[in-house]
Structure formats: C-alpha cells, structure tokens
Amino acid sequence: MSSLPLDGVLVVAIEQAVAAPLATRSLADLGARVIKVERPPAGDLARGYDHLVHGTGAHFVWLNRGKESLAVDLKVPAGRDAVRRLIDRADVVVQNLAPGAAVRLGLDPETLRADRPELVVGSITGYGAGGSMRDRKAYDMLIQAEAGLMSLTGTPETPVKTGIPASDIASGVHLAQGVLAALVRRLRTGEGATIEVSMLEATVEWVSHALYAQLATGAQPPRMSTGHASIAPYDAYPTRDGELLIGVQSENGWTALCRVLGLEHLGPDPRFATNVARVQHRDACDALVAGRTRRWLTADLDAALARAGVPAAQVRRMDHVVAHPQLRERDRWRTVRTPHASVPALLPPVTFADAEAAMGDVPALGSHTVDLLLEAGLDGSAVDGLVATGAALQAASPRPDRRSRSSRPS
Known part of the structure; x- marks a missing residue:
C-alpha cells in the first residue's frame, strides 16, 4: 500500500461548525496531520448541535475524524503563543473565525505569512473580506437565501432551503481544492498562498447554470420541485407502491x-x-x-x-441508504472511534487505487491538549497553569490514538 498524498503535511485548523471542518477533514483523510484548535470549555459549536451519535453531535462526527483536539483559549497570551508555535512548523493554516477575529488575535494571513511566506493560509468568510456585507454573520440558511439557491429549490409555491448545509459544503470543498492547488504550486516555486473562500461566492458558483439562464432571458428560473426546467420527462412518477424518478436526456x-x-x-x-x-x-x-x-x-x-x-432512481429514505447494496458491494463502510463508541463511517468519495483514506478517530474535546502544548515548547508547569485556570482543557477520558487507521465493521 502506497503512502497517502498528504503524509507529512501539518495543518493547524482554527475552526468550528461545518465549512472549514469539512475542508480539513478532507485533508486529514488524505493523510495530513490536522491539529484542531477549540475554545474551552465547550469546544466546536458542532459538538453541541445534538448528542445523537452516542453522546456526540452527528455533524461533529461527520466532519472531524482523524484530527487532534487542542482545547486552548486564544485570548490568553500563553495559549495564543502555543498555537503560534505550532503554526511556525505548519504547512497549512485554515480558519473560519468571526469577521475581524483573526486580525485581533494576530492570526490573519498577513501576520502569519510575514516571516513564513511559504505558509498556506486558507480562510472561509461569509460574504468576503471586502464589500459592505463583510462584517455580517453568515449561516448556511442565510447564504442559501442570499445566493439565490432557495429561489430554485422547492415547489412553485414555496421556496425551501436544502436538507443539507449546501453553502457550507460548497465552501469547504472549494477551500480544500484551493489548499491542494497551493501545495502543488509550492512544490514548484516554494511560495505559499493566502486563500479566501466566500460562502456567498461558493454558493453562487453552484447555482451558475440558473444565473446564466437569468442573464440570457431576464426571467427568474422556475422552481421545479423534482422536475427540470430544461428536460422532459424528468421528474418523480407514481408507481403502484410509491414513486420512481425518471430522467430522459x-x-x-x-x-x-x-x-x-x-x-x-x-x-x-x-x-x-x-x-x-x-x-x-x-x-x-x-x-x-x-x-x-x-x-x-x-x-x-x-x-x-x-x-x-x-436513467431512473428510487427515492430512498436514509435507512435505505444505510443498507444501500451498492455501498456494501463496493466495500465502502469502515469503523471509526468516537469519544464514547465506535461507529460505522463511509470512505470519502475520492478513492486512490493504491492507498486508502486515513479515516482516523473523532477526538474528544481536548484529547491531545497536553501533548500538543508540550510539543509547542511549553514546560510542564506552564501547561499545568493553563489547565488549572481553565485556559486549556485536557479530556478526562482516554483520548483516541492520534493516527490509528480505521477498520472494516464486522
């Protein structure tokens, strides 16, 4: 088995929620070592969206396998200094902090790359670093509305958001692509990169077929439910016991x-x-x-x-997807550990013929805090002081192994 493409690449991720964690999970699956910086005492917001997966949030389990959790308060100078020391050895930094927060903390691309021009710094923003909306809060639903996605999704009578965080996913996918491109360029030139992905712009990119239709005709493309404005027959059609999607092009x-x-x-x-x-x-x-x-x-x-x-497809419920024969026949399921239990997990869609994705464990909050603070150069008393004051948090339960490989479920 060959090595993974990003073996040896160190990523420091100051992230939460969905967009940036999706980008860095993609890098972790490809072999990168990803240090996830979380704020004590609660950590990533997605940890608390629900507790559906054996006490851990479903979004968090989806987006954070294969990472190391460093729970440290960046507003405390010693905590911020420890993270900066880790960044000094990193290849990539990814962040989706609130507007202005990176600058206030000295973690903006200009500051980070001043002494290390070879560093790749990727940021996800809501509306972009410029423009009158740059400081507005941006959540997936809001971006879907602003980008026109909701005007295309739903029935003719009712616009709806997608059932998945499409704007977050679009942003995370484009940021991961940008980071990979920057690393390839660095191999040629030695130069790093400052990368920004705006959630608004990533989502508008995803609806651009409708954007061009609007530009060409001056008319709002209709919401077609399961249909298609430009193709027929292309819809859900009734059967004796349900419905079947048929698309003829x-x-x-x-x-x-x-x-x-x-x-x-x-x-x-x-x-x-x-x-x-x-x-x-x-x-x-x-x-x-x-x-x-x-x-x-x-x-x-x-x-x-x-x-x-x-071309046709059955409209499957999620329980049918879990048991989907194609996923089973292609051996796509593995098992990863979460803080409280092992769970099934799907291999990522990017498949290398000679290497399997890392599929590491989902970390508990602060699983690796002490080890990483020591790795950053802090002495034991300084680490103890940060933990004692609550500026750093070390998980009480045994932490998952940093680089353990996944196994196939029995």
Whole structure:
C-alpha cells in the first residue's frame, strides 16, 4: 500500500461548525496531520448541535475524524503563543473565525505569512473580506437565501432551503481544492498562498447554470420541485407502491422509455419528437408517462428501466441508504472511534487505487491538549497553569490514538 498524498503535511485548523471542518477533514483523510484548535470549555459549536451519535453531535462526527483536539483559549497570551508555535512548523493554516477575529488575535494571513511566506493560509468568510456585507454573520440558511439557491429549490409555491448545509459544503470543498492547488504550486516555486473562500461566492458558483439562464432571458428560473426546467420527462412518477424518478436526456432514452412503458405509438407524434418539443408539451408528456408508470411496482419498473438503459432512481429514505447494496458491494463502510463508541463511517468519495483514506478517530474535546502544548515548547508547569485556570482543557477520558487507521465493521 502506497503512502497517502498528504503524509507529512501539518495543518493547524482554527475552526468550528461545518465549512472549514469539512475542508480539513478532507485533508486529514488524505493523510495530513490536522491539529484542531477549540475554545474551552465547550469546544466546536458542532459538538453541541445534538448528542445523537452516542453522546456526540452527528455533524461533529461527520466532519472531524482523524484530527487532534487542542482545547486552548486564544485570548490568553500563553495559549495564543502555543498555537503560534505550532503554526511556525505548519504547512497549512485554515480558519473560519468571526469577521475581524483573526486580525485581533494576530492570526490573519498577513501576520502569519510575514516571516513564513511559504505558509498556506486558507480562510472561509461569509460574504468576503471586502464589500459592505463583510462584517455580517453568515449561516448556511442565510447564504442559501442570499445566493439565490432557495429561489430554485422547492415547489412553485414555496421556496425551501436544502436538507443539507449546501453553502457550507460548497465552501469547504472549494477551500480544500484551493489548499491542494497551493501545495502543488509550492512544490514548484516554494511560495505559499493566502486563500479566501466566500460562502456567498461558493454558493453562487453552484447555482451558475440558473444565473446564466437569468442573464440570457431576464426571467427568474422556475422552481421545479423534482422536475427540470430544461428536460422532459424528468421528474418523480407514481408507481403502484410509491414513486420512481425518471430522467430522459436523449432521443434514444425517450425511445427506450416508450418501449418499456408500451408507448411506442408516440414515436411519430411531433409533440414528443425532441426534448425541446417535450418540454413545450410537458404536461401532456408527464401525464402519458405517469399513466403507465402507475401500473408498475417501483422495484420492477426500476429494474426494467435499468435493463433498457433508461436513467431512473428510487427515492430512498436514509435507512435505505444505510443498507444501500451498492455501498456494501463496493466495500465502502469502515469503523471509526468516537469519544464514547465506535461507529460505522463511509470512505470519502475520492478513492486512490493504491492507498486508502486515513479515516482516523473523532477526538474528544481536548484529547491531545497536553501533548500538543508540550510539543509547542511549553514546560510542564506552564501547561499545568493553563489547565488549572481553565485556559486549556485536557479530556478526562482516554483520548483516541492520534493516527490509528480505521477498520472494516464486522
């Protein structure tokens, strides 16, 4: 087994919630050592979103495997100095502090890179470092609204936010991509980078197909629920025991769908001869398709369409996803430890043929505090003083092993 791509890369992450932790978890999965700086006594906000996973927040378990937790108060000079010493040896720093906080703490990119131009510093902001909205608080729901995502999601009558934190995810994915690109460039030039990802801009990037439609037509793209403004048939269609999503994007696909549903007589009908024509006659097209799909059981229709090469999918509940046969057949499940129990975890979607993702443990708050403060150069009495005053926190329970590899669940 080959080494992971980021083995030997040290990342210091001053982060919380979703966006930045997703970026650094991606780096940890790829082999980076990630030191997560958390504020005592509560730590990352996501720890307390709920306690669903054996006492730990589901978001936190999702986003923080493979990291070391350093619980230290950055407002205390000794705590801030310890973090700066770790940064002095780091390759990457990632932060999503509140607007202005990094500057006040001396952890802004300009300060950090003044003596170490080779350092890669990545920041996630809500609205960007400039502009009149730069100091506004930015949560995922608010950004989805500002970026127009909610105007595209929902029914024609009601806009809704997505069921996942899409703006946070967009930001974290783009920041991880930027950090990787900066590390590649540093190999060539020796120069680091200052990277910023605005949640607003990351989300607008994700809705840009609709943005270009708006620019071209001057009209707001419609909310289509499960449908598609530019393709038909493309929607959820009723079956005898539920519904099935069907999406036809080619004339071959339309012909195959008609053959499965017994609608071959529609072949010469000019209303359905092309996708453009089907979109223009969407109601009639959908009614004809639905009239035939409702005769089938969902699983039988899904299998028949798969054999015919027609794109279709079942609308699965989360319990069905947990048991999804494709994930099982591809051996995608592993087991990782959380502060209170071992839990199943999916391998990340980026798969290397010669190396498996690190999939390390989810740390308890302050699991590695004492070790990391000593590593930063503080002596034992200084560490004891920080812990005694509450400026640092060491987990009471046994901490997970720093670099343990995941195992397959039995």
